Amino acid sequence: MAKTSLLAMLGLSILVASAGAGRAEGLVADSVKPLLEGTALSGGLLPKPVETKKTEQAADKNLVPFEQSTDAYMLAGEDDVATFTFALDGPQVSAGGTLNLAYVNAVSVLPDTAKMDVEVNGRDIGSFAIASPNGTLTEKIAVASEFLKAGRNVVRLRARQHHRVDCSLDATYELWTKLDPASSGFATSAASGFTDFDSLLAVRRNAAQRTDVRIVVPGALSAEALNELAPVLQSLILFLNRDDVSVSVADKPGTGPGIDLVMAMDRGGAATLSKLGLSSAPRGLSVQGGATADRATVVLRAANLNDVNAAVLAAVKGPLADGLKSGIFEKGRGVLTVDAGERRTLKEAGYETRVFSGRLSRTDFAVEMPADFYAAEYATLDLRLHAATSPGLDQTAQLLVRVNDKVVKSYPFRNREGEQFDGKRIELPLRAFRPGVNHVELLAELPVAADAACRPEERDDGKPRFILLDTTAIEVPALARVGRLPDLAALAGKAYPYGGGKPFDLVIDRADSQSVGAGLTLLSRLALSARAPLTAKIAIGTPTQGTGRDALVVSSQNEFAELGATDKASFPSETDISASVAALLEPDPVVTASVSDTATGNETADLLQAFHNSTAAGEGDLSFGSRAQLWLSAATKNFGRWLSYQGDDTARVTPHGAGSLVTLSQMRSPDGLSTWTVIKASAPRDIEAGVNRLVEPAIWRDLDGGTATIEIASLSLVSLPAADRYIADLQDRSPGNLRRVAAAWFSDNFQIYVLLVLACLGIFAVWLGITVPRKGVRYDR
Numbered sequence: 160m161a162k163t164s165l166l167a168m169l170g171l172s173i174l175v176a177s178a179g180a181g182r183a184e185g186l187v188a189d190s191v192k193p194l195l196e197g198t199a200l201s202g203g204l205l206p207k208p209v210e211t212k213k214t215e216q217a218a219d220k221n222l223v224p225f226e227q228s229t230d231a232y233m234l235a236g237e238d239d240v241a242t243f244t245f246a247l248d249g250p251q252v253s254a255g256g257t258l259n260l261a262y263v264n265a266v267s268v269l270p271d272t273a274k275m276d277v278e279v280n281g282r283d284i285g286s287f288a289i290a291s292p293n294g295t296l297t298e299k300i301a302v303a304s305e306f307l308k309a310g311r312n313v314v315r316l317r318a319r320q321h322h323r324v325d326c327s328l329d330a331t332y333e334l335w336t337k338l339d340p341a342s343s344g345f346a347t348s349a350a351s352g353f354t355d356f357d358s359l360l361a362v363r364r365n366a367a368q369r370t371d372v373r374i375v376v377p378g379a380l381s382a383e384a385l386n387e388l389a390p391v392l393q394s395l396i397l398f399l400n401r402d403d404v405s406v407s408v409a410d411k412p413g414t415g416p417g418i419d420l421v422m423a424m425d426r427g428g429a430a431t432l433s434k435l436g437l438s439s440a441p442r443g444l445s446v447q448g449g450a451t452a453d454r455a456t457v458v459l460r461a462a463n464l465n466d467v468n469a470a471v472l473a474a475v476k477g478p479l480a481d482g483l484k485s486g487i488f489e490k491g492r493g494v495l496t497v498d499a500g501e502r503r504t505l506k507e508a509g510y511e512t513r514v515f516s517g518r519l520s521r522t523d524f525a526v527e528m529p530a531d532f533y534a535a536e537y538a539t540l541d542l543r544l545h546a547a548t549s550p551g552l553d554q555t556a557q558l559l560v561r562v563n564d565k566v567v568k569s570y571p572f573r574n575r576e577g578e579q580f581d582g583k584r585i586e587l588p589l590r591a592f593r594p595g596v597n598h599v600e601l602l603a604e605l606p607v608a609a610d611a612a613c614r615p616e617e618r619d620d621g622k623p624r625f626i627l628l629d630t631t632a633i634e635v636p637a638l639a640r641v642g643r644l645p646d647l648a649a650l651a652g653k654a655y656p657y658g659g660g661k662p663f664d665l666v667i668d669r670a671d672s673q674s675v676g677a678g679l680t681l682l683s684r685l686a687l688s689a690r691a692p693l694t695a696k697i698a699i700g701t702p703t704q705g706t707g708r709d710a711l712v713v714s715s716q717n718e719f720a721e722l723g724a725t726d727k728a729s730f731p732s733e734t735d736i737s738a739s740v741a742a743l744l745e746p747d748p749v750v751t752a753s754v755s756d757t758a759t760g761n762e763t764a765d766l767l768q769a770f771h772n773s774t775a776a777g778e779g780d781l782s783f784g785s786r787a788q789l790w791l792s793a794a795t796k797n798f799g800r801w802l803s804y805q806g807d808d809t810a811r812v813t814p815h816g817a818g819s820l821v822t823l824s825q826m827r828s829p830d831g832l833s834t835w836t837v838i839k840a841s842a843p844r845d846i847e848a849g850v851n852r853l854v855e856p857a858i859w860r861d862l863d864g865g866t867a868t869i870e871i872a873s874l875s876l877v878s879l880p881a882a883d884r885y886i887a888d889l890q891d892r893s894p895g896n897l898r899r900v901a902a903a904w905f906s907d908n909f910q911i912y913v914l915l916v917l918a919c920l921g922i923f924a925v926w927l928g929i930t931v932p933r934k935g936v937r938y939d940r
Contacts, residue, residue, distance in 0.1 A: 222259065234335065246357065246361050258344075259342065262291060263292070326518070353447070359418060380408065387467050495508050513627075522600070544583040549622070589638075640889075
């Protein structure tokens with residue numbers, strides 16, 4: 160798609176919206192940990208993150224930070240590549256500067272051979288030895304102006320590192336080098352204040368390593384004010400293209416690094432601007448300096464929602480255009496967006512061909528599948544391998560393909576004399592993928608006989624073992640297209656079902672600053688996933704039934720944690736409390752049809768359930784038929800989990816919301832006409848903390864199933880599969896798509912095939928029983 164058409168689409172989306180309104184932890188994944196159990200590698204030698212600084216950074220005050228979030232700063236294994244970006248203006252480019260890389264590495268890394276290669280905008284600027292296992296060390300590499308450009312600059316790091324004493328494949332998972340995001344970036348001598356939109360790209364993160372965006376709204380928070388700020392906020396988030404944004408709401412600016420978005424509508428904004436010393440701000444959108452040098456202020460002056468639309472559209476077509484092109488719409492940053500029948504190469508994801516001489520080659524990229532993609536066993540996604548292996552590899556050499564941290568395919572390298580692959584087809588099951596973003600990893604295990612001797616001093620890095628070409632491609636078959644919900648993976652990956660310009664309601668049950676901030680943080684993260692502003696109409700209270708509009712509901716269950724800290728007008732009335740979202744969405748505990756849905760009925764149901772639980776027969780008391788039925792049910796569930804690459808979820812099955820900080824659920828609305836995605840917590844302070852944890856990149860990318868919770872004790876994510884799914888959308892009703900949907904459904908409901916086989920056998924038995932007595936038995940003499 161042309162860049163101009165992308166900007167036009169973005170502008171149109173904004174107008175429609177306004178009118179309506181830890182990488183390292185992933186590397187040591189579940190499939191790897193069993194290999195390390197029982198060995199010396201299972202203990203404290205695994206990667207540990209650099210301790211986050213609790214105080215303000217004491218680094219160079221003119222340090223321009225990298226734009227990537229914290230989980231992108233780990234380089235692991237024997238040969239790994241990481242890409243970072245930073246933004247400069249014209250004077251900073253002319254002045255040049257130094258690239259500061261503050262890092263710490265694993266103690267197991269051999270310092271004699273470990274090396275970090277550095278490129279800026281595709282040009283080599285040098286390298287340095289990786290030798291800092293005992294603490295953070297900052298390497299400063301001078302970068303001349305001719306290597307730089309105005310706008311976003313790209314830094315490419317390649318870490319090559321070997322183990323000190325262990326030459327096994329498992330030992331490669333101990334090798335890591337981690338950059339410190341607080342102290343890494345581009346140091347320039349040319350100070351640059353916040354004077355235009357491009358300068359916002361250089362804003363620093365706060366002490367928690369989050370990009371702080373504060374909405375400054377005078378007076379009580381109303382639905383009208385929230386709908387006016389929503390298109391401005393989403394456009395700003397898309398322009399920044401950062402996935403670690405935390406949105407807060409207050410009536411005064413924030414402190415420390417970050418951005419204040421000041422909403423100054425004509426009905427009362429003049430006093431706010433005067434109080435903040437911003438009376439000279441022009442109408443429309445503008446950028447001003449903040450109270451401190453590390454804080455920026457974006458000011459919106461408008462009369463009404465129509466003025467907001469015009470100001471945002473003018474900014475998108477003007478000062479925001481270049482930043483959007485080089486940021487959210489830039490291709491080749493490790494993501495392949497695919498559709499049915501398409502072919503994409505690794506080169507399009509930014510991969511560059513490189514020769515590998517170690518034991519375990521790892522290449523990772525992301526595949527973004529359509530939001531209404533039905534994952535099942537009706538076709539395969541093909542990997543076309545262009546690569547070569549060297550002679551002398553061990554018999555166990557193989558290529559493993561991991562999708563979303565699970566090994567889904569292995570291909571052995573059988574030829575001991577070396578072999579070349581020119582488009583070798585490797586079939587990947589579609590069931591291993593999911594709507595939205597999927598993380599794919601190609602692991603080439605390349606042991607040789609010399610590894611058993613393990614003499615690091617005899618290592619010959621000049622003799623390669625493997626090469627993977629950038630012409631390696633994936634080919635997507637015709638896909639079954641049907642929107643099935645609940646599906647939190649599609650929500651996180653493509654903002655489904657709220658993307659694509661579809662109007663929906665963002666309902667916040669109370670207008671306190673913490674609940675509203677949580678709702679706007681979630682809306683911003685979904686806009687990033689959709690790569691476009693969402694058509695959200697914000698309302699305060701409870702969702703409305705009967706409209707057929709989908710809803711995103713933020714509920715703090717009306718426990719007034721901010722009592723005394725907010726204006727009384729911010730609190731809902733007693734009517735709102737009695738009709739709270741939490742009460743509406745609690746699962747029905749009634750298990751007996753004769754018990755009515757009243758308070759007394761619920762108590763009776765609880766007593767009945769307790770009675771049934773206490774008198775339930777033990778396994779030894781069950782009949783043979785009952786035991787067979789239970790065994791068949793368990794076997795069916797296990798086989799279904801195996802088909803879906805889910806593994807054992809016994810430890811993850813916990814009561815809904817029990818012990819959770821926040822719970823995210825997706826379900827049909829009570830009237831059955833729409834979909835509600837509900838995020839709820841016991842209090843506003845919990846909803847704020849829970850959402851901020853939920854939208855962290857390492858957590859957000861792992862959302863799956865129908866319900867997800869953040870545990871209170873560990874702040875870890877627990878996802879539960881959807882018990883039942885329903886069809887929310889079926890736009891393609893062609894015979895071909897209906898056939899694929901049917902095939903996908905039958906692959907999910909494989910029990911039908913068993914029943915058909917048994918039915919056929921039964922029919923044959925009956926026919927045989929009838930035919931043989933009639934015809935008799937004939938003997939040949």
